[in-house]
Amino acid sequence: MEQFALEVEDLVMHFGPVRAVDGVTLRVRQGSVVALVGESGSGKSTVGRCIVRLLEPTGGTIRLADADVTHLNRRQLRPHRRDVSIVFQDPAGSLDPRLSVGDIVGEPLRLMRRKDIPAKVSEALRRVGLRPEVANRSPHELSGGQRQRVSIARALISEPRLLVADEPTSALDVSVQAAVLNLLADLQRDLGFACLFITHDLSAVEYLADEVAVMYLGQLVEQGPRARIFGVPAHPYTQALLSAAPVPDPAEQRARKPVLLGDDLPSAIDPPSGCRFHTRCPVAVDKCRTVVPESRVIGEGGHQVACHLVSDDGTGPDVRTVEGATP
Ligand SMILES: Nc1ncnc2c1ncn2[C@@H]1O[C@H](COP(=O)(O)OP(=O)(O)OP(=O)(O)O)[C@@H](O)[C@H]1O
Numbered sequence: 484m485e486q487f488a489l490e491v492e493d494l495v496m497h498f499g500p501v502r503a504v505d506g507v508t509l510r511v512r513q514g515s516v517v518a519l520v521g522e523s524g525s526g527k528s529t530v531g532r533c534i535v536r537l538l539e540p541t542g543g544t545i546r547l548a549d550a551d552v553t554h555l556n557r558r559q560l561r562p563h564r565r566d567v568s569i570v571f572q573d574p575a576g577s578l579d580p581r582l583s584v585g586d587i588v589g590e591p592l593r594l595m596r597r598k599d600i601p602a603k604v605s606e607a608l609r610r611v612g613l614r615p616e617v618a619n620r621s622p623h624e625l626s627g628g629q630r631q632r633v634s635i636a637r638a639l640i641s642e643p644r645l646l647v648a649d650e651p652t653s654a655l656d657v658s659v660q661a662a663v664l665n666l667l668a669d670l671q672r673d674l675g676f677a678c679l680f681i682t683h684d685l686s687a688v689e690y691l692a693d694e695v696a697v698m699y700l701g702q703l704v705e706q707g708p709r710a711r712i713f714g715v716p717a718h719p720y721t722q723a724l725l726s727a728a729p730v731p732d733p734a735e736q737r738a739r740k741p742v743l744l745g746d747d748l749p750s751a752i753d754p755p756s757g758c759r760f761h762t763r764c765p766v767a768v769d770k771c772r773t774v775v776p777e778s779r780v781i782g783e784g785g786h787q788v789a790c791h792l793v794s795d796d797g798t799g800p801d802v803r804t805v806e807g808a809t810p
């Protein structure tokens with residue numbers, strides 16, 4: 484039987500009238516990395532916060548290593564502490580300035596009443612490239628990159644099966660982003676934890692992820708193996724996202740024409756009828772305005788897409804070559 488570190492089924496998270504997450508189904512295999520991508524406001528962080536149960540979902544189920552944690556209270560969640568950790572975007576906001584780095588990193592172990600905490604803290608700091616003496620410092624004495632290393636050390640000290648990394652490098656100076664990303668990749672390979680990697684950075688996705696899930700206005704529009712998402716993206720929204728991503732080759736970059744999506748993301752309070760992407764989709768037809776597209780498998784590795792215009796073998800329009808979609 485396949486082992487999953489995380490199984491999310493039909494997850495719904497509404498904040499009053501705001502339908503931040505509206506039916507997300509996704510799985511992360513033990514030891515694998517799934518990237519969750521999509522523009523600002525699409526609901527990625529809300530998915531992450533539900534998974535680590537900082538939020539109690541409005542609907543659906545969350546299973547961590549086969550245990551249903553969807554509605555457990557604080558006390559009931561205690562035995563599942565080792566199943567998941569989270570690293571946030573902003574290390575300054577997520578580290579308590581009144582505590583020393585050593586206290587911050589060791590806290591998960593104290594909550595689990597473990598022994599030999601100082602030695603384990605030293606080891607956790609070493610693993611993220613910090614010297615043991617940093618344990619005595621305050622987080623505000625550290626640089627942004629060092630602070631994010633501290634949050635990573637804290638998240639991994641309990642040896643979780645799953646790490647939710649919510650844009651772990653996007654608040655950092657560009658000059659240190661690559662180092663922190665490399666560190667995460669090395670740790671993932673060496674320690675073997677599964678990871679839900681939330682990001683805007685498609686080059687990081689290509690480098691780190693085994694699978695990719697693309698989110699649009701509270702729902703997944705496409706998911707599948709990284710090579711398929713980058714090689715044969717089927718959903719017009721995925722194609723548009725990829726067309727806007729920078730590529731390393733300057734000549735290719737100059738020849739690139741990003742697909743223009745026009746308006747901003749529609750409101751999550753009153754999402755468009757039918758396919759939620761139809762208001763910005765360059766190839767939408769009448770059916771897209773009225774009928775909600777079901778997600779279905781269109782190719783190997785469980786490649787799934789929710790689009791009326793894609794046929795069962797994965798063929799369909801490519802908005803990157805549609806007249807009028809690019810400048
Ligand atoms: N606590 C909350 N109360 C009300 N609305 C919320 C709350 N948290 C998030 N939202 C709304 O839910 C939607 C999804 O937000 P979320 O932060 O999950 O998006 P995101 O994809 O992580 O965006 P970003 O890329 O900017 O981080 C947005 O419309 C946001 O305003």
Ligand SMILES: [Mg+2]
Nearest residue numbers: 527528529649
């Ligand atoms: Mg977010």
